[in-house]
Amino acid sequence: MDFTTFLWMTFGVFVTLATFSFLYKDNPFYKFAEHLVVGVSAGYFVIILWHNGLVPNLFQKLADGDWYYLWLNSSEPWYIVPAILGMLMWTRFSREYAWVSRWPMAMYIGISTGIAIPLTMSTYINKQLYATMTLSFDNFWGHGGFNLLDPYSGLSNLIIFVGVISALIYFFFSKAHEGWFGRVADLGIWTLMIGFGASFGYTVMARISLFVNRIQDVDDWGKVAWNSTVEPNPNYSNWFLVVFWGMVLIIVVYIIKEIVQHFSSKSKAQTQA
């Protein structure tokens, strides 16, 4: 690994620690890391959009035309139309001419809606309805024997059918939730809660995964930066490691200072009380 890559790895470790320092409380290191992410993401996106959107889809298409003919003599002059529509969006910056931006907006929303509505209806509503209505009890206990986790089993079909009906009944407010209707609505709440529980479980796993990834990256950095004998790796300059650990020390000292302040203010408050 070359020194530049190692330098970026080290910076990554520092930013990781700065980000996790927020778990104690908001602080300048966290703010630095947060602003860095937002700034870098926005900057990267602008460049990507320029090179992958505007250059190949507009400038290269009109490249064989001349500016004094307003590129109308290019081989694909119709690309001027979306360019003009795009520029009309900028009229939103003027109070007087902001209404002009409605034209490109209307076109954009019209096209998007025209494409999206039929496909969305078909995909998210019709196909889901068919799948719920075609109740099949084949392989009731799961494929290949007894498998309660099999999403294709007859039991899964039955659970989905009952769950969908009961959840829909819970959201039916034109009849009081009493008697058998109320009991089915209760089953609907249970179905929803189980759904939310599954989402929560997966979310916990997702958050821990992020932390695991950070541990792995810090560990990888450690393996590169330090030999197994816990000596600084001679391939990388020792002063650099000193600077890095200095930065870590600053974060740690800051957190300790905050903790001490927290307890001293707490004890002062108790004394005053």
Next chain:
Amino acid sequence: MNSIFEKFMKLDRRWIFLLLVIICVWAYKAKFTIPILIEDETRSIYDFIDSLPPGDIVFIAIDYDPNNLAELHPMTYAIVEHCWRKNLKVIFSALSQNGPGMADQAIRDISDSMKVDKEYNGVLYKGREIKNGVDYCFLGYKPYYGLVILGMGQNFRLPFPNDYYGTPLDSLPMMKGVINYDQVACVIDLSGGSITDAWIAFGQGKFGFPLALGLTGVMTAQYYPYLGSGQIFGLMGGLLGAAEYESLADNPGRAIDGMRVQLFAHLVIIFFIIMGNIGYFASQRRKKREEV
């Protein structure tokens, strides 16, 4: 007794964070393995790819930003390496705005790991050079993913006249005769956002190709209905899904390594949830008693 549980309810959350950090670092450093239970929805993706004849094309959409890298990168590494070991060709796209550079890096890393001989599930695969344009084509990024997915259904060249590196698609050997999704065996979307919805509605919904998903944990539960309806043929959820694929492909990587940490982190969280709930009910009981 009640006071202990009530203390748990009032425990400063930073103590829980600290305990989690200690447990996670310990579990990561402790070298032991935990069994990975393979679910049918992950196995179906593995079986599908494993059954494809050499030379078939798999479309892998690396539609995530670096903030989802932790969960989705292990999936990318495991699936792409599996494809290339089976001599399949891969078309990549990266329709998330901050993803193309990261995707390019991942492709290079996997290409490097393909240079050495490796044994998977008892079969020795000889190392080989992975060539751009022959073994893979990286289309890169274009804005408005819904329109891009629709455009690729007509012709890959409409939204992507050139690949990510600026080479015209027609001059890439593997893209000769490859017009649209009809020439692709399946699409695997690895995503951490709403691009998945576009692949389901505008991709599979309109063109009918076999679609499988690799999703972040947060998203997974809400995409299970598409599995039951047959709109997708496989689903990998979060780090667990990646670990299952690594396990099936006999290619242990970061996901299997991370599942050890997941186990203990979950145990800690479950412990606090139980304690907090006991504390809640105990305090309710005490309140009732005091009222009486």
